[in-house]
Amino acid sequence: MKKGTELVHLGRAKGNFQGAVNPPVYQTSTVLFPTLEAYHDAERGREHYQSGPEGTRTDPAYGIGGTSTTFILQDALQTLEGGECCLITPSGLSAVTLALMSFTKAGDHILVVDTVYGPTRRFCNKTLKQYGVEVTFFDPTIGAGIEALIQENTALIFLESPGSLTFEVMDIPAITAIAQARGVKTLIDNSWATPLFYNPLSHGVDVVIHALTKYIGGHADLILGAVIGNKKAATPLMKTYKNLGITASPQECYIALRGLRTLQARMERHQRSALEVARWLQARPEVSRVLYPALPEDPGHAIWKRDFSGAASLFSVVLKRHYPFEQIASFVNQLRYFGIGCSWGGYESLVLDMNPSGTRSATSWQPEGSALRFYIGLESPEDLVADLEQAFVRLSD
Ligand SMILES: *Cc1c(COP(=O)(O)O)cnc(C)c1O
Numbered sequence: 001m002k003k004g005t006e007l008v009h010l011g012r013a014k015g016n017f018q019g020a021v022n023p024p025v026y027q028t029s030t031v032l033f034p035t036l037e038a039y040h041d042a043e044r045g046r047e048h049y050q051s052g053p054e055g056t057r058t059d060p061a062y063g064i065g066g067t068s069t070t071f072i073l074q075d076a077l078q079t080l081e082g083g084e085c086c087l088i089t090p091s092g093l094s095a096v097t098l099a100l101m102s103f104t105k106a107g108d109h110i111l112v113v114d115t116v117y118g119p120t121r122r123f124c125n126k127t128l129k130q131y132g133v134e135v136t137f138f139d140p141t142i143g144a145g146i147e148a149l150i151q152e153n154t155a156l157i158f159l160e161s162p163g164s165l166t167f168e169v170m171d172i173p174a175i176t177a178i179a180q181a182r183g184v185k186t187l188i189d190n191s192w193a194t195p196l197f198y199n200p201l202s203h204g205v206d207v208v209i210h211a212l213t214k215y216i217g218g219h220a221d222l223i224l225g226a227v228i229g230n231k232k233a234a235t236p237l238m239k240t241y242k243n244l245g246i247t248a249s250p251q252e253c254y255i256a257l258r259g260l261r262t263l264q265a266r267m268e269r270h271q272r273s274a275l276e277v278a279r280w281l282q283a284r285p286e287v288s289r290v291l292y293p294a295l296p297e298d299p300g301h302a303i304w305k306r307d308f309s310g311a312a313s314l315f316s317v318v319l320k321r322h323y324p325f326e327q328i329a330s331f332v333n334q335l336r337y338f339g340i341g342c343s344w345g346g347y348e349s350l351v352l353d354m355n356p357s358g359t360r361s362a363t364s365w366q367p368e369g370s371a372l373r374f375y376i377g378l379e380s381p382e383d384l385v386a387d388l389e390q391a392f393v394r395l396s397d
Helices: 003-009 036-044 068-081 092-102 118-130 143-149 172-182 231-244 250-261 263-282 301-307 325-334 381-395
Strands: 085-089 109-113 134-138 154-160 185-189 207-211 225-229 287-291 314-319 350-353 371-375
Touching (some): 003 068, 003 250, 068 085, 068 225, 068 250, 092 118, 092 225, 092 231, 109 118, 134 143, 143 172, 154 172, 225 231, 250 263, 263 381, 325 350
Parallel strands (some): 109 134, 154 185, 185 207
Antiparallel strands (some): 207 225, 287 314, 314 371, 350 371
Protein backbone atom coordinates (compact mmCIF):
# COMPACT_ATOMS: atom_id res chain seq x y z
CA MET A 1 0.00 0.00 0.00
CA LYS A 2 1.20 3.53 -0.76
CA LYS A 3 1.12 6.09 2.06
CA GLY A 4 -1.93 7.87 0.62
CA THR A 5 -3.93 4.65 0.61
CA GLU A 6 -2.71 3.76 4.10
CA LEU A 7 -3.89 7.11 5.40
CA VAL A 8 -7.40 6.34 4.18
CA HIS A 9 -7.58 2.70 5.25
CA LEU A 10 -5.60 2.33 8.50
CA GLY A 11 -7.80 1.13 11.37
CA ARG A 12 -10.91 0.80 9.24
CA ALA A 13 -11.31 -2.94 8.69
CA LYS A 14 -14.48 -3.63 6.70
CA GLY A 15 -17.46 -4.61 8.80
CA ASN A 16 -16.10 -3.14 12.04
CA PHE A 17 -18.10 -0.57 14.00
CA GLN A 18 -21.47 -1.81 12.68
CA GLY A 19 -20.64 -0.50 9.23
CA ALA A 20 -19.80 3.06 10.29
CA VAL A 21 -17.08 4.54 8.07
CA ASN A 22 -15.21 6.07 10.99
CA PRO A 23 -14.23 4.32 14.22
CA PRO A 24 -16.48 5.77 16.93
CA VAL A 25 -15.30 7.68 19.98
CA TYR A 26 -15.10 5.11 22.77
CA GLN A 27 -15.55 7.42 25.73
CA THR A 28 -15.01 5.48 28.94
CA SER A 29 -13.00 5.25 32.12
CA THR A 30 -14.02 1.77 33.25
CA VAL A 31 -13.62 -1.17 30.90
CA LEU A 32 -15.85 -4.16 31.74
CA PHE A 33 -14.92 -7.76 30.98
CA PRO A 34 -17.20 -10.77 30.58
CA THR A 35 -15.15 -12.90 32.99
CA LEU A 36 -12.38 -12.51 35.51
CA GLU A 37 -10.12 -14.56 33.23
CA ALA A 38 -10.73 -12.10 30.37
CA TYR A 39 -9.85 -9.19 32.68
CA HIS A 40 -6.50 -10.73 33.58
CA ASP A 41 -5.82 -11.59 29.92
CA ALA A 42 -6.47 -7.97 28.94
CA GLU A 43 -4.07 -6.70 31.57
CA ARG A 44 -1.34 -8.80 29.99
CA GLY A 45 -1.83 -7.40 26.51
CA ARG A 46 -4.35 -5.70 24.33
CA GLU A 47 -6.95 -8.17 23.21
CA HIS A 48 -7.96 -6.48 19.98
CA TYR A 49 -4.71 -4.89 18.82
CA GLN A 50 -2.00 -7.24 19.95
CA SER A 51 0.41 -6.78 17.07
CA GLY A 52 3.21 -5.40 19.24
CA PRO A 53 5.58 -7.27 21.50
CA GLU A 54 4.42 -7.74 25.08
CA GLY A 55 5.02 -4.70 27.24
CA THR A 56 4.87 -2.25 24.35
CA ARG A 57 1.16 -1.56 24.56
CA THR A 58 -0.81 0.72 26.80
CA ASP A 59 -3.12 -0.83 29.38
CA PRO A 60 -6.40 -1.88 27.73
CA ALA A 61 -8.05 -2.79 31.02
CA TYR A 62 -8.66 0.80 32.14
CA GLY A 63 -9.43 3.98 30.18
CA ILE A 64 -6.21 5.69 31.26
CA GLY A 65 -4.36 3.39 28.86
CA GLY A 66 -6.64 4.52 26.05
CA THR A 67 -9.73 3.07 24.43
CA SER A 68 -10.16 1.52 20.98
CA THR A 69 -10.20 5.04 19.48
CA THR A 70 -6.73 5.66 20.95
CA PHE A 71 -5.41 2.25 19.90
CA ILE A 72 -6.45 2.80 16.28
CA LEU A 73 -4.59 6.13 16.21
CA GLN A 74 -1.54 4.54 17.87
CA ASP A 75 -1.45 1.74 15.32
CA ALA A 76 -1.91 4.12 12.39
CA LEU A 77 0.97 6.41 13.43
CA GLN A 78 3.18 3.44 14.26
CA THR A 79 2.58 1.99 10.80
CA LEU A 80 3.15 5.33 9.04
CA GLU A 81 6.50 5.84 10.83
CA GLY A 82 7.57 2.18 10.66
CA GLY A 83 7.84 1.93 14.46
CA GLU A 84 7.32 -0.80 17.05
CA CYS A 85 5.34 1.22 19.59
CA CYS A 86 3.33 4.43 19.78
CA LEU A 87 2.02 6.47 22.69
CA ILE A 88 -0.47 9.32 22.47
CA THR A 89 0.06 12.31 24.77
CA PRO A 90 -2.12 15.35 25.55
CA SER A 91 0.13 17.78 23.60
CA GLY A 92 3.14 17.85 21.34
CA LEU A 93 5.22 19.27 24.17
CA SER A 94 4.22 16.43 26.51
CA ALA A 95 5.32 13.98 23.80
CA VAL A 96 8.73 15.69 23.84
CA THR A 97 8.99 15.65 27.64
CA LEU A 98 7.80 12.03 27.94
CA ALA A 99 10.46 10.94 25.43
CA LEU A 100 13.21 12.93 27.17
CA MET A 101 12.26 11.60 30.62
CA SER A 102 12.15 8.01 29.38
CA PHE A 103 15.83 7.98 28.42
CA THR A 104 17.53 10.16 31.05
CA LYS A 105 18.48 9.85 34.72
CA ALA A 106 20.43 11.91 37.22
CA GLY A 107 24.09 12.18 36.18
CA ASP A 108 23.41 11.84 32.46
CA HIS A 109 24.49 14.26 29.76
CA ILE A 110 22.38 15.01 26.69
CA LEU A 111 23.05 16.76 23.38
CA VAL A 112 20.28 18.99 22.02
CA VAL A 113 20.21 20.77 18.68
CA ASP A 114 20.49 24.55 19.14
CA THR A 115 17.54 25.20 16.80
CA VAL A 116 15.15 23.01 18.81
CA TYR A 117 11.53 24.10 19.44
CA GLY A 118 11.71 26.77 22.19
CA PRO A 119 9.65 24.99 24.89
CA THR A 120 11.77 21.81 24.38
CA ARG A 121 14.86 23.88 25.11
CA ARG A 122 13.20 25.34 28.20
CA PHE A 123 12.29 21.86 29.52
CA CYS A 124 15.91 20.74 29.12
CA ASN A 125 17.34 23.87 30.73
CA LYS A 126 14.88 24.01 33.61
CA THR A 127 13.28 20.66 34.46
CA LEU A 128 15.93 18.19 33.28
CA LYS A 129 18.72 20.24 34.88
CA GLN A 130 16.75 20.26 38.13
CA TYR A 131 16.87 16.44 38.05
CA GLY A 132 20.63 16.37 37.50
CA VAL A 133 20.85 16.07 33.71
CA GLU A 134 23.58 18.09 31.99
CA VAL A 135 22.64 19.68 28.65
CA THR A 136 24.90 20.73 25.75
CA PHE A 137 23.45 22.47 22.70
CA PHE A 138 25.02 21.96 19.27
CA ASP A 139 24.99 23.52 15.80
CA PRO A 140 22.33 21.90 13.53
CA THR A 141 24.88 21.64 10.69
CA ILE A 142 27.36 19.68 12.85
CA GLY A 143 26.92 16.35 10.99
CA ALA A 144 29.63 13.80 11.88
CA GLY A 145 31.25 16.48 14.07
CA ILE A 146 28.79 15.40 16.79
CA GLU A 147 31.29 12.70 17.77
CA ALA A 148 33.56 15.23 19.50
CA LEU A 149 30.69 16.27 21.81
CA ILE A 150 29.78 12.77 23.01
CA GLN A 151 30.86 12.14 26.58
CA GLU A 152 31.11 8.97 28.64
CA ASN A 153 27.72 9.80 30.20
CA THR A 154 25.90 11.04 27.07
CA ALA A 155 22.51 9.31 27.07
CA LEU A 156 20.81 10.82 24.05
CA ILE A 157 20.92 13.26 21.17
CA PHE A 158 17.78 15.33 20.54
CA LEU A 159 17.25 16.36 16.91
CA GLU A 160 14.80 18.52 15.01
CA SER A 161 15.07 19.00 11.26
CA PRO A 162 14.60 21.49 9.81
CA GLY A 163 15.31 23.69 12.84
CA SER A 164 12.58 25.78 14.46
CA LEU A 165 12.32 29.33 13.05
CA THR A 166 15.53 29.17 10.96
CA PHE A 167 14.97 25.84 9.10
CA GLU A 168 18.51 24.40 8.96
CA VAL A 169 18.46 20.82 7.66
CA MET A 170 20.43 18.30 9.72
CA ASP A 171 22.49 15.41 8.34
CA ILE A 172 20.55 12.83 10.34
CA PRO A 173 22.18 9.66 8.89
CA ALA A 174 25.68 11.05 9.70
CA ILE A 175 24.59 11.66 13.31
CA THR A 176 22.74 8.37 13.84
CA ALA A 177 25.69 6.36 12.45
CA ILE A 178 27.90 7.81 15.18
CA ALA A 179 25.22 7.61 17.87
CA GLN A 180 24.65 3.91 17.16
CA ALA A 181 28.39 3.16 17.24
CA ARG A 182 28.66 4.96 20.60
CA GLY A 183 25.49 3.48 22.10
CA VAL A 184 23.71 6.83 22.34
CA LYS A 185 19.94 7.08 21.71
CA THR A 186 18.60 9.54 19.12
CA LEU A 187 15.25 11.32 19.38
CA ILE A 188 13.73 13.61 16.76
CA ASP A 189 10.87 16.09 16.61
CA ASN A 190 9.37 15.34 13.17
CA SER A 191 6.35 17.68 13.37
CA TRP A 192 7.39 19.81 10.36
CA ALA A 193 7.73 16.96 7.86
CA THR A 194 4.87 14.75 9.15
CA PRO A 195 5.16 10.96 8.60
CA LEU A 196 4.41 11.64 4.91
CA PHE A 197 7.57 13.57 4.04
CA TYR A 198 10.18 12.06 6.38
CA ASN A 199 10.52 8.77 8.28
CA PRO A 200 13.46 9.15 10.68
CA LEU A 201 13.32 5.57 12.03
CA SER A 202 14.50 4.39 8.61
CA HIS A 203 17.50 6.74 8.98
CA GLY A 204 18.60 5.15 12.25
CA VAL A 205 16.71 7.37 14.72
CA ASP A 206 15.28 5.55 17.78
CA VAL A 207 12.33 7.74 18.74
CA VAL A 208 10.11 10.05 16.66
CA ILE A 209 7.93 12.78 18.16
CA HIS A 210 4.96 14.49 16.54
CA ALA A 211 2.87 17.47 17.57
CA LEU A 212 -0.42 16.09 16.19
CA THR A 213 -1.69 19.59 16.98
CA LYS A 214 -0.09 20.78 13.76
CA TYR A 215 -0.58 19.19 10.30
CA ILE A 216 -2.12 15.91 11.45
CA GLY A 217 -4.97 17.67 13.26
CA GLY A 218 -4.90 20.13 10.39
CA HIS A 219 -7.86 22.30 11.39
CA ALA A 220 -6.57 24.40 14.32
CA ASP A 221 -8.94 22.63 16.73
CA LEU A 222 -6.75 19.97 18.36
CA ILE A 223 -3.91 19.74 20.88
CA LEU A 224 -2.31 16.28 20.96
CA GLY A 225 1.08 14.58 20.62
CA ALA A 226 2.61 11.22 19.78
CA VAL A 227 5.83 9.32 20.46
CA ILE A 228 6.75 6.48 18.11
CA GLY A 229 9.72 4.28 18.93
CA ASN A 230 11.68 1.31 17.67
CA LYS A 231 11.62 -2.01 19.55
CA LYS A 232 14.34 -1.10 22.06
CA ALA A 233 12.65 2.19 22.92
CA ALA A 234 9.27 0.60 23.62
CA THR A 235 9.70 -0.57 27.21
CA PRO A 236 11.28 2.62 28.66
CA LEU A 237 8.62 4.74 26.94
CA MET A 238 5.77 2.53 28.18
CA LYS A 239 7.02 2.50 31.77
CA THR A 240 7.45 6.27 31.95
CA TYR A 241 4.04 6.85 30.35
CA LYS A 242 2.38 4.57 32.87
CA ASN A 243 4.27 5.95 35.87
CA LEU A 244 3.53 9.57 34.95
CA GLY A 245 -0.18 8.85 34.51
CA ILE A 246 -0.31 10.38 31.04
CA THR A 247 -3.43 9.83 28.96
CA ALA A 248 -5.23 11.45 26.03
CA SER A 249 -8.93 12.00 25.48
CA PRO A 250 -10.60 9.61 22.98
CA GLN A 251 -12.39 12.61 21.44
CA GLU A 252 -9.02 14.23 20.63
CA CYS A 253 -7.75 10.92 19.21
CA TYR A 254 -10.81 10.82 16.96
CA ILE A 255 -10.05 14.32 15.65
CA ALA A 256 -6.45 13.30 14.94
CA LEU A 257 -7.63 10.20 13.07
CA ARG A 258 -9.99 12.30 10.98
CA GLY A 259 -7.12 14.65 10.16
CA LEU A 260 -4.94 11.74 9.02
CA ARG A 261 -7.48 10.79 6.33
CA THR A 262 -6.89 14.02 4.39
CA LEU A 263 -3.23 14.57 5.29
CA GLN A 264 -1.80 13.73 1.88
CA ALA A 265 -4.21 15.95 -0.07
CA ARG A 266 -3.57 18.83 2.33
CA MET A 267 0.22 18.42 2.38
CA GLU A 268 0.43 18.37 -1.41
CA ARG A 269 -1.55 21.59 -1.59
CA HIS A 270 0.40 23.21 1.30
CA GLN A 271 3.67 22.34 -0.41
CA ARG A 272 2.66 23.67 -3.83
CA SER A 273 1.32 26.93 -2.40
CA ALA A 274 4.30 27.42 -0.08
CA LEU A 275 6.74 27.02 -2.97
CA GLU A 276 4.78 29.53 -5.03
CA VAL A 277 4.64 32.11 -2.23
CA ALA A 278 8.27 31.48 -1.22
CA ARG A 279 9.48 32.00 -4.81
CA TRP A 280 7.46 35.19 -5.06
CA LEU A 281 8.93 36.44 -1.78
CA GLN A 282 12.47 35.59 -2.98
CA ALA A 283 12.00 37.96 -5.91
CA ARG A 284 10.80 40.90 -3.77
CA PRO A 285 13.28 43.79 -3.56
CA GLU A 286 12.78 44.00 0.25
CA VAL A 287 13.72 40.31 0.76
CA SER A 288 17.28 39.12 1.31
CA ARG A 289 16.73 35.35 1.87
CA VAL A 290 13.93 32.84 2.24
CA LEU A 291 14.83 30.14 4.76
CA TYR A 292 13.10 27.17 3.16
CA PRO A 293 14.94 23.94 2.27
CA ALA A 294 12.62 23.23 -0.68
CA LEU A 295 14.25 26.14 -2.54
CA PRO A 296 17.42 25.18 -4.49
CA GLU A 297 19.17 28.32 -3.15
CA ASP A 298 18.73 27.15 0.48
CA PRO A 299 21.93 25.81 2.11
CA GLY A 300 20.01 22.74 3.36
CA HIS A 301 18.47 21.91 -0.02
CA ALA A 302 20.81 19.02 -0.99
CA ILE A 303 20.34 17.11 2.27
CA TRP A 304 16.61 17.86 2.31
CA LYS A 305 16.32 16.47 -1.21
CA ARG A 306 18.30 13.37 -0.28
CA ASP A 307 16.33 12.52 2.89
CA PHE A 308 12.84 14.06 2.62
CA SER A 309 10.11 13.34 0.09
CA GLY A 310 8.41 16.72 0.43
CA ALA A 311 8.35 20.07 2.21
CA ALA A 312 5.93 21.48 4.73
CA SER A 313 4.58 25.03 4.29
CA LEU A 314 6.31 26.76 7.20
CA PHE A 315 9.33 28.94 6.41
CA SER A 316 10.98 32.22 7.32
CA VAL A 317 12.06 35.31 5.44
CA VAL A 318 14.99 37.61 6.21
CA LEU A 319 14.55 41.16 4.90
CA LYS A 320 17.42 43.24 3.50
CA ARG A 321 17.37 45.71 6.36
CA HIS A 322 16.25 46.10 9.93
CA TYR A 323 12.95 47.92 10.24
CA PRO A 324 11.64 49.50 13.43
CA PHE A 325 9.12 47.25 15.21
CA GLU A 326 6.29 49.67 14.41
CA GLN A 327 6.90 49.25 10.69
CA ILE A 328 7.02 45.44 10.88
CA ALA A 329 3.82 45.55 12.95
CA SER A 330 2.23 47.81 10.36
CA PHE A 331 3.13 45.28 7.60
CA VAL A 332 1.76 42.34 9.59
CA ASN A 333 -1.39 44.18 10.69
CA GLN A 334 -2.07 45.16 7.08
CA LEU A 335 -2.33 41.48 5.98
CA ARG A 336 -5.91 40.27 5.50
CA TYR A 337 -5.44 36.53 5.03
CA PHE A 338 -2.50 35.84 7.36
CA GLY A 339 -3.57 35.37 10.96
CA ILE A 340 -1.29 36.58 13.75
CA GLY A 341 -0.69 33.44 15.81
CA CYS A 342 1.83 30.73 16.53
CA SER A 343 0.30 27.25 16.16
CA TRP A 344 0.72 26.36 12.48
CA GLY A 345 -0.57 23.24 10.69
CA GLY A 346 -4.18 24.34 10.33
CA TYR A 347 -5.91 25.32 7.09
CA GLU A 348 -5.31 29.05 7.61
CA SER A 349 -2.18 31.05 6.83
CA LEU A 350 -0.22 32.68 9.65
CA VAL A 351 2.55 35.21 10.13
CA LEU A 352 4.75 36.31 13.05
CA ASP A 353 7.90 38.34 13.39
CA MET A 354 10.75 36.23 14.69
CA ASN A 355 14.05 36.70 16.46
CA PRO A 356 15.59 33.56 17.95
CA SER A 357 18.81 35.25 19.14
CA GLY A 358 17.79 34.94 22.81
CA THR A 359 17.31 31.17 22.55
CA ARG A 360 20.52 30.18 20.78
CA SER A 361 23.82 29.37 22.47
CA ALA A 362 25.82 27.13 20.08
CA THR A 363 25.07 29.27 17.03
CA SER A 364 24.58 32.98 16.58
CA TRP A 365 21.66 34.60 14.82
CA GLN A 366 22.88 37.83 13.28
CA PRO A 367 20.70 38.41 10.23
CA GLU A 368 21.14 41.30 7.81
CA GLY A 369 17.57 42.44 8.43
CA SER A 370 14.27 41.89 10.21
CA ALA A 371 12.82 38.38 9.98
CA LEU A 372 9.30 36.96 9.68
CA ARG A 373 7.94 33.42 9.83
CA PHE A 374 5.17 32.51 7.39
CA TYR A 375 2.81 29.56 7.48
CA ILE A 376 1.05 28.93 4.18
CA GLY A 377 -2.46 27.55 4.60
CA LEU A 378 -4.99 26.22 2.11
CA GLU A 379 -6.12 29.56 0.67
CA SER A 380 -5.48 30.18 -3.04
CA PRO A 381 -1.83 31.22 -3.36
CA GLU A 382 -2.81 34.02 -5.78
CA ASP A 383 -4.78 35.66 -2.96
CA LEU A 384 -1.91 35.23 -0.51
CA VAL A 385 0.55 36.81 -2.93
CA ALA A 386 -1.80 39.71 -3.63
CA ASP A 387 -2.26 40.18 0.11
CA LEU A 388 1.49 40.27 0.69
CA GLU A 389 1.95 42.67 -2.20
CA GLN A 390 -0.46 45.23 -0.76
CA ALA A 391 1.15 44.93 2.69
CA PHE A 392 4.71 45.44 1.38
CA VAL A 393 3.75 49.07 0.73
CA ARG A 394 4.11 49.47 4.52
CA LEU A 395 7.80 48.62 4.26
CA SER A 396 8.61 51.28 1.69
CA ASP A 397 9.69 54.60 3.10
C1 LIG B 1 4.01 23.09 18.20
C2 LIG B 1 5.20 22.24 18.31
C3 LIG B 1 5.37 21.37 19.39
C4 LIG B 1 4.42 21.34 20.55
O1 LIG B 1 3.13 20.96 20.23
P1 LIG B 1 1.93 21.37 21.23
O2 LIG B 1 0.86 20.41 20.86
O3 LIG B 1 1.62 22.80 20.92
O4 LIG B 1 2.43 21.18 22.62
C5 LIG B 1 6.49 20.58 19.40
N1 LIG B 1 7.40 20.64 18.43
C6 LIG B 1 7.28 21.45 17.38
C7 LIG B 1 8.32 21.46 16.32
C8 LIG B 1 6.18 22.29 17.29
O5 LIG B 1 6.08 23.14 16.26
